[in-house]
Amino acid sequence: MRSRVVVAVLVAVGLLMAASPSFAQQLTWGVKGGVNLAKVVISNDEEDITNRTAAVVGAFFREDFNAKFGLQTEFLYSMKGGELQDGGDEVHIKFDYFEIPVLFRAGAKTRGAVSPFFVVGPTFGFKTNAKVSGTDNGVSVEQDFKDYVNTVDTGFAIGGGVVVNKILIEIRFTQSFSDIFTDAGHVQTGPGDGKNRAVSIMFGFELPR
Helix, strand or coil: CHHHHHHHHHHHHHHHHHHCCCHHHHEEEEEEEEEEEEEEEECCCCCCCECEEEEEEEEEEEEECCCCEEEEEEEEEEEEEEEEEECCEEEEEEEEEEEEEEEEEEECCCCCCEEEEEEEEEEEEEEEEEEEEEEECCEEEEEECHHHECCEEEEEEEEEEEEECCEEEEEEEEEECCCCECHHHHHHHCCCCEEEEEEEEEEEEEECC
């Protein structure tokens, strides 16, 4: 059911953008990439999961409604998860997603070359990889976690940045709306809901129309 809702929302956004008579003239696109400072937050869990530093990279397409407001859709490969110290052992949580943020964008033109902007909106993540690895009494181990993590991770993003001569710098906060673990996953992680959380620091380029 959740997957159908996600697909319906994305199709509706695509039709809305395509239906605009000035779509081609108002479309801005580009590429971006950077780092995620990501962690999995589990409610009612005393274990201290710390950040996983990993990559985020992809492309964005923006339709400007006017000089200040627009709708920006992105297609990102986003690596999430976390790190955990369990006694003397290390645990590496690696949850990777193909993520599609659909963001309302507000910007401002200045007299100089710097244009600040603000983005907010829902995100739709589709699981591509889920593994937990680490050491157990000094022995390296790895467990496939795909059956324990939901296929779709819906969430929200909020952030801002600046564009300087087509070069963009952005910082963004993203978090899941709902539990990322399946029922089988809770056998492994406990009863608390798990949510992805990430602070992304990204750099990119707006490309010619």
